[in-house]
Amino acid sequence: MLEYKSIEELCRAAHAKNCKLSELVLDDQAESMELPREELYRRMEERFAVMESAVKAGMNPELRSTSNLTGGDAAKMWAYASSGGVCGGFVNRAMARALAVSENNAAMGKVVAAPTAGSCGILPGTVVSLASEGRCTRREAVMSLFTAGAFGMVIAAKASLSGAEGGCQAECGSASAMAAAAIVELMGGTPEQCAHACAMAIKNQLGLVCDPVAGLVEIPCIKRNVSGVAIAFSSAEMALAGIESKIPADECIDAMREVGNSIPCALRETAKGGLAATPTGERLRMQVFGPKK
Amino acid sequence: MNVFDIIGPIMIGPSSSHTAGAVRLGRIARKLLGEDAARAQVELSGSFAQTYRGHGTDKAITAGIMGMDSDDERIRRSLELAAESGLEITFVETEIPGAHPNTTRITLTGKSGEHVVVQGASVGGGNILVTGINDMSVSFTGQYNTVLVRHLDKPGAIAAVTQFMAGSGVNIGNFRLSREHRGGEALMTIEVDGDVSDELMDELRSLAPVQRAILIRAM
Numbered sequence: 001m002l003e004y005k006s007i008e009e010l011c012r013a014a015h016a017k018n019c020k021l022s023e024l025v026l027d028d029q030a031e032s033m034e035l036p037r038e039e040l041y042r043r044m045e046e047r048f049a050v051m052e053s054a055v056k057a058g059m060n061p062e063l064r065s066t067s068n069l070t071g072g073d074a075a076k077m078w079a080y081a082s083s084g085g086v087c088g089g090f091v092n093r094a095m096a097r098a099l100a101v102s103e104n105n106a107a108m109g110k111v112v113a114a115p116t117a118g119s120c121g122i123l124p125g126t127v128v129s130l131a132s133e134g135r136c137t138r139r140e141a142v143m144s145l146f147t148a149g150a151f152g153m154v155i156a157a158k159a160s161l162s163g164a165e166g167g168c169q170a171e172c173g174s175a176s177a178m179a180a181a182a183i184v185e186l187m188g189g190t191p192e193q194c195a196h197a198c199a200m201a202i203k204n205q206l207g208l209v210c211d212p213v214a215g216l217v218e219i220p221c222i223k224r225n226v227s228g229v230a231i232a233f234s235s236a237e238m239a240l241a242g243i244e245s246k247i248p249a250d251e252c253i254d255a256m257r258e259v260g261n262s263i264p265c266a267l268r269e270t271a272k273g274g275l276a277a278t279p280t281g282e283r284l285r286m287q288v289f290g291p292k293k
Numbered sequence: 294m295n296v297f298d299i300i301g302p303i304m305i306g307p308s309s310s311h312t313a314g315a316v317r318l319g320r321i322a323r324k325l326l327g328e329d330a331a332r333a334q335v336e337l338s339g340s341f342a343q344t345y346r347g348h349g350t351d352k353a354i355t356a357g358i359m360g361m362d363s364d365d366e367r368i369r370r371s372l373e374l375a376a377e378s379g380l381e382i383t384f385v386e387t388e389i390p391g392a393h394p395n396t397t398r399i400t401l402t403g404k405s406g407e408h409v410v411v412q413g414a415s416v417g418g419g420n421i422l423v424t425g426i427n428d429m430s431v432s433f434t435g436q437y438n439t440v441l442v443r444h445l446d447k448p449g450a451i452a453a454v455t456q457f458m459a460g461s462g463v464n465i466g467n468f469r470l471s472r473e474h475r476g477g478e479a480l481m482t483i484e485v486d487g488d489v490s491d492e493l494m495d496e497l498r499s500l501a502p503v504q505r506a507i508l509i510r511a512m
Binding site: 004025029032033040043044046047050065066067104105106107108109110111112113114115116117118120123145146148149150152153156157161162164178214215216217218288289 | 294295296297298299300301302303304305306307308309312313340343344346347348349352364366368369417418419
């Protein structure tokens with residue numbers, strides 16, 4: 001059975017079995033959970049279906065969060081995407097999907113924590129986008145979540161997936177790295193290319209702090225899901241082009257842990273620093289919760 | 294840890310600790326009450342007290358008290374649903390000294406007059422720790438099937454229960470005893486591996502030292 005303690009282990013095992021990472025992980029998890037492969041696939045498909053419905057729910061232009069600070073931006077992005085924007089329709093629609101899922105989360109809608117609620121828009125923004133625009137089959141998309149999940153397990157074991165422990169790099173950074181690996185697999189890349197994509201996504205979010213305004217999972221979390229999608233795609237594209245990360249994925253994850261440990265407490269989900277402590281951040285906090293007691 | 298801990302859980306947003314964990318704390322309180330609640334007083338301490346409105350923690354705890362799960366889309370409307378069903382619920386901001394930042398103390402009164410006070414914390418990622426039931430301190434997470442046994446603090450009570458469980462093939466993973474005072478009311482918290490059947494719980498309740506026994510299934 002796999003230990004999920006290094007990305008290198010996953011790549012080596014996939015080579016030995018001459019299979020995709022997703023197939024390796026599905027087989028391994030079925031064995032360790034003592035459940036049939038079909039049951040595990042069914043559970044993952046259920047999660048994929050929740051991601052799809054969260055995209056749909058979040059596109060409602062009337063949607064507002066409980067705090068009334070956010071909502072409705074996914075609808076704006078979706079409308080804008082029809083013009084093609086600067087980056088093309090696909091990327092703009094992917095950004096809209098990430099906004100939709102994150103805004104739906106803030107509005108107490110149903111989501112899949114992937115790996116956390118704060119970063120729940122990144123896998124839907126990437127993997128749901130590829131499936132719903134015909135770039136892969138639905139089955140392949142569901143399977144790619146096993147690859148994403150395995151990369152997440154390694155990050156959880158070696159570093160952290162929690163903003164309170166490791167800053168936003170641990171949440172949106174990890175989600176983006178997981179998504180980058182999934183995209184590469186869906187586009188026919190090798191396990192090594194998945195690892196390079198993961199490494200490049202982490203490198204591009206290293207040091208990202210967790211500084212939520214009013215302590216709520218809204219500002220800046222929702223928009224960081226969009227940049228997480230953009231970084232996942234750009235990292236995957238580089239890997240698919242044959243570009244390698246000079247620093248291996250496992251060492252990038254180690255660096256993420258070290259960086260996370262040195263982020264001051266004020267910038268780890270406590271809402272005491274960064275954007276939360278700006279005059280506007282403080283005014284928005286007052287607007288929701290009233291004066292500090 | 295498995296792949297569904299990373300791609301999952303399916304939950305109602307916005308925050309695993311302020312919503313998903315809060316629902317579970319409400320559910321545990323309802324389960325310990327043993328009947329539908331008529332009145333609830335929810336004390337919120339620390340970060341829960343400061344941010345519950347923005348995170349919907351009040352809606353989440355209410356939903357749990359009404360028996361909803363953490364992926365139930367009615368959570369968003371739970372305050373209205375509670376009012377419609379006649380559940381009277383009040384929220385009190387407080388400071389419980391020394392408690393985890395995300396702590397709540399839930400006092401429930403049931404439709405037939407049952408009463409329970411449950412204290413617990415949402416400790417991250419939707420996980421919880423129940424720390425108090427009535428005046429007794431406990432410690433369980435709800436991740437395992439948990440059997441709570443109320444009994445009088447008398448010699449042989451623990452042996453009777455654990456021997457019965459061993460005889461029924463139930464493996465105990467964790468055992469904790471708390472009591473009000475010597476010879477007074479006591480509570481066993483027994484986390485077990487595998488399933489515990491309703492028949493087994495009935496047999497357990499018929500043991501002499503046992504006053505009341507509840508099974509809280511892993512969630």
